[in-house]
Amino acid sequence: MELKQVIIAHKAGDNHSKAWAQTCAKQLEALKCKVLMGPSGYKDNPYPVFLSSVSEKIDLAIILGGDGTVLAAARQLAPEGIPILAINIGGNLGFLTEPFELFKNTEQVWHRLQSDRYAMLQRMMLEARIFEGDRYAPRINSQRFYCLNEMCIKPASIDRMPTATLEIEVDGEIVDQYQGDGLLVATPTGSTCYTASANGPIIHPGIDAIAVTPICPLSLSSRPIIIPPGSVVDIWPLEDYELHTKLWTDASLATSIWPGQWISVRMANFMAKFIVLRENYSFYQTLRDKLQWAGTRIHFDNNHRGN
Structure with a gap:
């Protein structure tokens, strides 16, 4: 993936999300990448300005927030075919986001993206x-x-x-x-x-x-x-x-x-395109972790599985 022009949207009113957005912007600009940055929230919609102000394609959108911030981004960016890297910073459930722990080393993330070491999940x-x-x-x-x-x-x-x-x-x-x-x-x-x-x-x-x-x-x-x-x-x-x-x-x-x-x-x-950094992404694990899908109240050993 090329990183020549990138959107960074952070959760409006969340200082932690904004601070990470500023850090990401500085690092990407040091890599000769043009960055469009702004808050996203109930009263803030930066995407029409972003999309109308560019003449070249946008390579990536980095969304720092929770599920609501991601949903707003998908409605605006998916029709343009822009891939989304969503990180749970300032969010709650984080059902649609990548874990913050995988994003802490941001310089390594940029290297992974430029080396195409990631998965792409498409959602209807x-x-x-x-x-x-x-x-x-x-x-x-x-x-x-x-x-x-x-x-x-x-x-x-x-x-x-x-x-x-x-x-x-x-x-x-x-x-x-x-x-x-x-x-x-x-x-x-x-x-x-x-x-x-x-x-x-x-x-x-x-x-x-x-x-x-x-x-x-x-x-x-x-x-x-x-x-x-x-x-x-x-x-x-x-x-x-x-x-x-x-x-x-x-x-x-x-x-x-x-x-x-x-x-x-x-x-x-068109489909919404989400970048996945996790090497062992599992929909069923997400259900267990995020929705607390506990199943039966009494758990029995399954000795036939062999593990």
Whole structure:
């Protein structure tokens, strides 16, 4: 990998993350690398400025923060094909990041990257658009919204907890009407986040699939489903006379949904690219470590494994 132009984004408001970003910038600049650095957070989005200010390709994005910082980076950078090296500095769970211990010797990390001694993990993303008008002659009413974890269609109100009534179609065929707190359309990466909390399926990130999970449905027969990655999921908000229904991407508000509009979700035509420094990366170990997947309360010896 060449390191001629690099983005460094640190978690906004976190001094530890900012200090490491400054250290990385100095070292990379000493290697004749151009560095674009800035904070990323709820009120800080540096990526449009970064992307509009360059004339040559960006070789790498170094994201120093937690999962929220990584999700924001993926939505902005994955469409541009920019690989992401995410390090858990200032984060909590760190499900999408590399361990900080592998990053402490930063000069060794730069050498590894330049020598191509790393793995690349590609993760599926989703895109959503808002449509309106006649079902058979729809009009596009929004930009494209992207997510790495999930699209969430859910009402919001400052003075009460409104219920959502949502009709879902998959490839033009009605599947169900859900009444409850909302609906999640998730990637395999997102299956271990909000979807898992809503009793949805956990999907290995090596599989391309879409998980559709109702949130607290008012029916015992409303169940999560897994559908092929090429499917198109259309969600129609019904009975929303007070305009509460919103589209959320990776827990960030994307847009409001007006009467007569619907949300169409499909697999994006690009993947998020994550650099893996760990030599023994395991999805199952991540589940055990991050989600405390303990299994049975009593552990028995398995003498047949031979170890």
